[in-house]
Amino acid sequence: MPDESLLAETGAMTSFAGRFFREGFRPRYEVAELLHQCYVVGYQSLPMVGITGFIMGMVLTLQSRPTMAQFGAESWIPVMVGLTIIREMGPIITALIFAGKIGSSIGAELGSMRVTEQIDAMEVSGTNPFKYLVVTRVLATTLMLPVLTVLADAIGLYASYLGLNMRGTTTLALFANNVLSGLSFGDVLPAFIKTYFFGFAIGVIGCYKGYFSDKGTEGVGQAANSAVVVASLVIFLLDLLAVQITGLMGLN
Amino acid sequence: MQPDSIIQEMPRVAAPPGASETVLVVDHVSKSFGENHVLRDFSLALHRGENVVVLGKSGSGKSVLIKCIIGLLAPNAGQITVLGQDVATLDHGAMDRLRAKVGFLFQSNALYDSMTVRDNLLFPLRRHWLDHGPAEEDALVRQALADVGLEHTADMMPAELSGGMRKRIALARTLILRPDIILYDEPTTGLDPVTAREIDHLIREVQQKYRTSALIISHDMSCVRLVADRVVLLVDGRCYAKGTYEELANKLDPKVREFFA
Numbered sequence: 001m002p003d004e005s006l007l008a009e010t011g012a013m014t015s016f017a018g019r020f021f022r023e024g025f026r027p028r029y030e031v032a033e034l035l036h037q038c039y040v041v042g043y044q045s046l047p048m049v050g051i052t053g054f055i056m057g058m059v060l061t062l063q064s065r066p067t068m069a070q071f072g073a074e075s076w077i078p079v080m081v082g083l084t085i086i087r088e089m090g091p092i093i094t095a096l097i098f099a100g101k102i103g104s105s106i107g108a109e110l111g112s113m114r115v116t117e118q119i120d121a122m123e124v125s126g127t128n129p130f131k132y133l134v135v136t137r138v139l140a141t142t143l144m145l146p147v148l149t150v151l152a153d154a155i156g157l158y159a160s161y162l163g164l165n166m167r168g169t170t171t172l173a174l175f176a177n178n179v180l181s182g183l184s185f186g187d188v189l190p191a192f193i194k195t196y197f198f199g200f201a202i203g204v205i206g207c208y209k210g211y212f213s214d215k216g217t218e219g220v221g222q223a224a225n226s227a228v229v230v231a232s233l234v235i236f237l238l239d240l241l242a243v244q245i246t247g248l249m250g251l252n
Numbered sequence: 253m254q255p256d257s258i259i260q261e262m263p264r265v266a267a268p269p270g271a272s273e274t275v276l277v278v279d280h281v282s283k284s285f286g287e288n289h290v291l292r293d294f295s296l297a298l299h300r301g302e303n304v305v306v307l308g309k310s311g312s313g314k315s316v317l318i319k320c321i322i323g324l325l326a327p328n329a330g331q332i333t334v335l336g337q338d339v340a341t342l343d344h345g346a347m348d349r350l351r352a353k354v355g356f357l358f359q360s361n362a363l364y365d366s367m368t369v370r371d372n373l374l375f376p377l378r379r380h381w382l383d384h385g386p387a388e389e390d391a392l393v394r395q396a397l398a399d400v401g402l403e404h405t406a407d408m409m410p411a412e413l414s415g416g417m418r419k420r421i422a423l424a425r426t427l428i429l430r431p432d433i434i435l436y437d438e439p440t441t442g443l444d445p446v447t448a449r450e451i452d453h454l455i456r457e458v459q460q461k462y463r464t465s466a467l468i469i470s471h472d473m474s475c476v477r478l479v480a481d482r483v484v485l486l487v488d489g490r491c492y493a494k495g496t497y498e499e500l501a502n503k504l505d506p507k508v509r510e511f512f513a
Contacts, residue, residue: 112365121362124322125376126348 016134016208017200023128024135033136041102041137042144049148050155052097056089057081057156061163074168078175079182081160086183087191090153092239095198098145099231103206106137107227110210111220119211134211138203145199146192186251194242198235205231273300275433275465276321281330283316283489290316291327292489296467298433303459303466305476307511308486314469315359317486318435321467322356323347335432352380355426355434355464359441361418363410363425370406373397373425380429396424399461400454416447423454427462434458436468440475452478473511485511 060081068074110133113119122129161175206227213223246252276298283291290313298304308314319325321332323339332339337350363372373393377384384392397403400420410418419439426434439455440448452475459466459479470476476483476497483500485493485508493500493508501512 116365117358117360117362118364120319120324121356121358121364122379123324124351124354124356126351126380127375128344 012212013204013208016211017204019130020135020138020204023130024139028128028131030132030136033132034139037136037140038144041098041140042147045098045101045144045148046151048101049094049097049152052093053090053152053155054159056093056152057085057159058163060084060089060156061160062166065163065167075178077164078160078170078178082157082179082182083187085153085156085160087187088239090156091149091191091195091198092235094149094152095145095195095202095235096232098141098148098199099202099235100228102141103202103227103231104224106141106203106206107209107213108220108224110134110207111213111223112210114211114213115216115220130211134207137207138200141203141206142196142199145202146195149192149195186246190242190246190249190251194238197238197242201234201238202231205234274298275300275335276467277331277333278317278321279331279333281317281320281327281332283313283320283325283327290489291320293330294486294489294491295330296484296491298465298467300432300465301459301463303455303468303479303481305468305470305480305483306486307471307476307483309471312486313489314471314486315437318356318437318467318469322351322354322435348380352376352429353432355429355431357419357422357426357434357436357439359437361410361422363418363422365410367410368406369397369402369408369410369413369421372410372421373428376425376429392428396428397421399427399458400424416443416450419443419447419451420454423451423458427458430462431464434464434466436466436470438469438471440470440472445474448472448475449478451475455479471511 061077064077064080065074068077068080110119113133119129119133122132157179161170161172164170164175209223209227209230213219243252274297276296278294278296281291281294282289294313294317296304296306306314306317316325320327321334321339323342326340334350335353337346339347339350342350363369364375367375370393373396374389377389377392393406394403397406400423402417402420402424405413405417405421410421413421423439436455439451443451455466455468456479458464466479468475468479480497483495483497484491485500487507493503493505495503500508503509503512
């Protein structure tokens with residue numbers, strides 16, 4: 001039954017995540033591979049995330065301006081855009097772009113390695129493939145997504161500043177002052193912390209789908225596709241959970 | 253009704269009198285996946301410097317057998333002893349040390365797509381903690397590539413190589429560790445007849461040059477004829493017949509004739 005398979009899949013994925021904690025922090029540490037993966041998933045995602053952040057800030061500003069102008073509240077645009085980007089749009093949009101680019105590539109790469117026996121070859125070469133392939137990738141996505149989100153937020157806010165200056169004049173100092181005056185640590189910290197969980201989920205799901213891929217080349221495509229779909233869904237579920245938790249803590 | 257085996261009695265496996273050291277013993281091994289019984293009470297012995305071919309149809313359990321030997325799968329029953337060590341009792345560290353002495357040529361070659369040929373060869377060397385200086389590593393890579401006649405490919409990517417070249421590079425990656433035993437999983441599958449014969453000759457050359465023992469999984473009869481010192485016929489997961497190529501070729505049993513006709 002579909003319900004049973006969903007539960008079984010969820011259980012298997014949770015067990016896979018548990019294995020990450022059991023094996024990930026014991027030697028042998030794959031530091032060189034971790035740094036390589038940080039470069040691949042972090043640095044190489046930067047252009048995509050930067051462009052998305054820029055468009056997000058610009059569009060948000062240009063679309064909200066006419067409505068805000070009707071109420072004579074143009075001066076509130078930096079605060080509104082800052083809160084929207086920092087609390088919600090930045091983390092979510094960056095995580096979804098990251099899931100599309102990195103989640104799918106991890107799923108396809110590990111899936112391809114599985115069907116061509118490269119994972120077995122690693123094991124007979126004295127390598128724990130879980131540590132070498134999975135732990136390094138999950139750590140890289142967990143560590144890099146928060147960094148990318150901060151950069152996307154900054155680029156988005158700068159784009160907002162440019163958007164405001166397309167129809168008026170605002171100095172960067174005034175814009176930054178307005179944005180910062182509307183923000184508190186209660187806005188910034190939960191939004192930043194949840195990106196670690198988003199990154200972890202994207203890494204675990206991408207690796208799980210690829211690591212247990214089967215059915216040959218068809219399975220590789222399925223692994224890449226389902227890694228993105230499931231990771232995107234989990235990102236929204238985690239975001240909903242984060243809102244509930246920050247609400248209980250009085251931070252909403 | 254067809255018999256399960258034409259071997260009258262399956263004795264406990266031991267080296268025959270006068271034979272050289274036994275490096276691999278598969279002793280009454282069974283392996284199932286659910287209700288699918290892939291190996292049934294299968295036994296085999298491999299002696300130093302000997303090439304044994306396990307012959308059988310697709311799906312007869314050949315690949316499962318060598319994955320059990322290398323510890324990628326655990327048998328449900330029986331014992332596998334490699335170089336005097338019971339595989340089932342080894343922890344991860346001991347298993348890795350054993351695997352450094354047992355080469356495995358995968359059916360799909362299993363070359364790492366993201367690495368150059370040189371890095372593919374150096375990967376097992378470095379992962380087995382066999383630290384060599386750069387000069388020594390370079391010499392080992394050059395020697396391994398020379399053994400398979402592909403010295404010029406060190407800086408190429410696997411995707412730039414033909415199927416036959418990839419097979420040779422996979423063999424070079426196995427040889428760089430100077431293994432005592434090499435397990436070949438269908439070494440000629442997917443290759444044209446000329447390239448397949450080149451691989452067969454290479455298997456013989458490696459055996460003679462390094463005095464390695466080899467267990468070769470195959471259903472390519474030309475390969476079997478060229479490389480086998482002994483042949484074991486696997487039917488439905490059981491050892492159905494065994495002997496030299498000529499001995500089996502002279503048998504009249506219909507299941508044996510399917511291969512040797």
